[in-house]
Amino acid sequence: MKVELEADKCVASGQCVLAAMDVFDQDDDGIAILLDEQPAAEHLDGVREAVAICPAAAIRLVDQ
Amino acid sequence: MRRIVVVGASAAGLAAAETLRREGYDGTLILVGDEPHAPYDRPPLSKQVLAGEWDPERPALRTPDDLAGLGLVLRLGVAATGLRLADGTVELADGSLVPYDGLILATGVRPRRLPGQGGHVLRTLDDALRLRDRLAPGRRLVVVGAGFLGAEAAAVARRLGCDVTLLEPAPVPLAHAVGTEVGEMLTRAHLERGVDLRCGVTVTEVTESGVRLADGEPVDADEVLIAVGSLPNTDWLDGSGLTVADGVVCDEYCEAAPNVYAAGDVARWHNPLFGQSTRIEHRTNAAEQGMAAARNLLDPDGRKPFAPVPYFWSDQYDMKIQAFGCLRGHDEVAIVHGDLTERRFVAAYRTGDRVTGALAVGMPPRVIRQWRQAIAAGTNWLEAVGAREAVN
Numbered sequence: 299m300k301v302e303l304e305a306d307k308c309v310a311s312g313q314c315v316l317a318a319m320d321v322f323d324q325d326d327d328g329i330a331i332l333l334d335e336q337p338a339a340e341h342l343d344g345v346r347e348a349v350a351i352c353p354a355a356a357i358r359l360v361d362q
Numbered sequence: 363m364r365r366i367v368v369v370g371a372s373a374a375g376l377a378a379a380e381t382l383r384r385e386g387y388d389g390t391l392i393l394v395g396d397e398p399h400a401p402y403d404r405p406p407l408s409k410q411v412l413a414g415e416w417d418p419e420r421p422a423l424r425t426p427d428d429l430a431g432l433g434l435v436l437r438l439g440v441a442a443t444g445l446r447l448a449d450g451t452v453e454l455a456d457g458s459l460v461p462y463d464g465l466i467l468a469t470g471v472r473p474r475r476l477p478g479q480g481g482h483v484l485r486t487l488d489d490a491l492r493l494r495d496r497l498a499p500g501r502r503l504v505v506v507g508a509g510f511l512g513a514e515a516a517a518v519a520r521r522l523g524c525d526v527t528l529l530e531p532a533p534v535p536l537a538h539a540v541g542t543e544v545g546e547m548l549t550r551a552h553l554e555r556g557v558d559l560r561c562g563v564t565v566t567e568v569t570e571s572g573v574r575l576a577d578g579e580p581v582d583a584d585e586v587l588i589a590v591g592s593l594p595n596t597d598w599l600d601g602s603g604l605t606v607a608d609g610v611v612c613d614e615y616c617e618a619a620p621n622v623y624a625a626g627d628v629a630r631w632h633n634p635l636f637g638q639s640t641r642i643e644h645r646t647n648a649a650e651q652g653m654a655a656a657r658n659l660l661d662p663d664g665r666k667p668f669a670p671v672p673y674f675w676s677d678q679y680d681m682k683i684q685a686f687g688c689l690r691g692h693d694e695v696a697i698v699h700g701d702l703t704e705r706r707f708v709a710a711y712r713t714g715d716r717v718t719g720a721l722a723v724g725m726p727p728r729v730i731r732q733w734r735q736a737i738a739a740g741t742n743w744l745e746a747v748g749a750r751e752a753v754n
């Protein structure tokens with residue numbers, strides 16, 4: 299599974315970081331940063347939560 | 363549970379539908395929406411879409427593939443017109459009856475209007491495209507209502523070169539929501555950009571040439587945007603037996619009746635974190651509450667109260683405003699980081715002896731996060747405000 303982030307949609311809410319701290323961070327302006335494009339299985343639930351909760355629909359999890 | 367119906371195909375309804383599938387529900391899932399479009403996002407409508415920066419397709423909430431993967435029966439372009447609780451059926455505008463075992467109501471709100479003819483509102487993609495087509499350098503736009511929506515639209519219209527008049531009944535815009543200090547800071551930002559902001563005026567009517575004020579004075583305009591708040595879409599629930607009082611009334615689990623839940627802008631539920639009945643029109647709440655409602659519907663024995671720290675953002679000019687918690691009705695505001703005049707600050711809000719809210723502009727995430735944390739934990743005001751020295 300691969301995470302895709304459209305950073306130009308991000309509204310800096312930080313919801314993804316709360317949901318999956320090992321996968322997402324924010325820069326000083328709050329814009330999300332992808333730390334790990336292909337997170338290990340144990341982080342996938344958190345990523346799915348981030349996809350669902352991101353208020354900008356900026357995150358996708360795609361099958362490879 | 364073999365048939366779940368979700369009414370309202372936007373942020374809250376989609377989040378509910380996706381959560382049902384993620385939690386393993388594999389029965390029939392019907393998503394009903396009265397708009398013709400696939401689920402799309404509203405916040406960009408008063409920002410990138412109005413500014414003409416985004417194509418109309420960009421606010422789509424999911425790709426067609428992602429949507430198809432949910433295995434939904436998508437009933438778009440058809441409104442729900444009635445609910446028969448006793449039979450467990452939803453009536454649709456095309457005359458069909460849709461039976462359900464579980465139901466999630468996510469029909470959102472619609473804009474309040476003003477007497478008179480014409481004037482724009484800004485709620486749907488079609489509204490945004492219509493208004494965008496009318497904005498061009500030198501056009502005169504009157505915005506009625508300087509709440510977040512009206513203020514965002516005013517900021518975009520200025521950037522497009524329009525002459526903008528912003529009319530607001532309160533003495534200071536948004537003061538009831540964010541306090542006088544922050545309201546005045548926002549006022550200055552609009553004045554500096556050349557918005558003709560007029561406070562303490564009430565618009566009684568939209569006319570052919572603009573609007574008319576309560577004292578009879580006309581304000582001329584080419585276009586009028588009415589941004590004076592919204593009304594929950596609950597008319598179709600009249601006679602259903604559900605309690606409706608400025609929203610569908612729910613308990614702390616977001617349940618309105620057995621196996622019937624509500625989420626998003628239309629839901630009024632009891633938030634145990636602040637001990638009050640609230641209805642919230644925030645994008646993040648729509649998703650979180652849609653998820654919570656779906657989980658509680660599927661797992662009645664493991665139900666969890668929905669107790670979020672509300673979160674809201676707004677973009678105006680170069681400012682990103684972020685607000686957490688419950689600001690309304692606060693007893694005190696303190697600037698706990700930065701400086702209001704530089705438009706880089708965190709304001710903390712006290713209700714009783716607790717920190718209940720925070721509003722930030724131009725601050726890094728790590729500073730903001732600790733305030734969200736303090737609100738979630740119900741931290742004592744003196745403790746939180748005193749503790750700030752350590753992180754400054």
Ligand SMILES: Cc1cc2nc3c(=O)[nH]c(=O)nc-3n(C[C@H](O)[C@H](O)[C@H](O)COP(=O)(O)OP(=O)(O)OC[C@H]3O[C@@H](n4cnc5c(N)ncnc54)[C@H](O)[C@@H]3O)c2cc1C
Nearest residue numbers: 370372373374396404405442469470626627643644645648
């Ligand atoms: C222009 C604009 C800008 C915004 N900006 C921000 C922002 O910057 N930050 C923020 O936090 N929030 C913002 N919001 C608020 C945010 O968009 C809402 O909180 C969110 O859209 C609520 O989602 P919802 O699914 O509950 O309701 P809605 O998005 O209103 O969706 C409800 C859906 O149900 C449909 N419907 C209604 N009645 C029926 C019926 N009887 N049958 C079938 N379907 C029906 C509606 O047509 C609609 O498609 C903004 C809103 C607008 C309009």
Ligand code: SF4
Nearest residue numbers: 308309311312314352
């Ligand atoms: S949740 Fe979405 S909008 Fe919020 S910081 Fe993460 S990517 Fe950006």
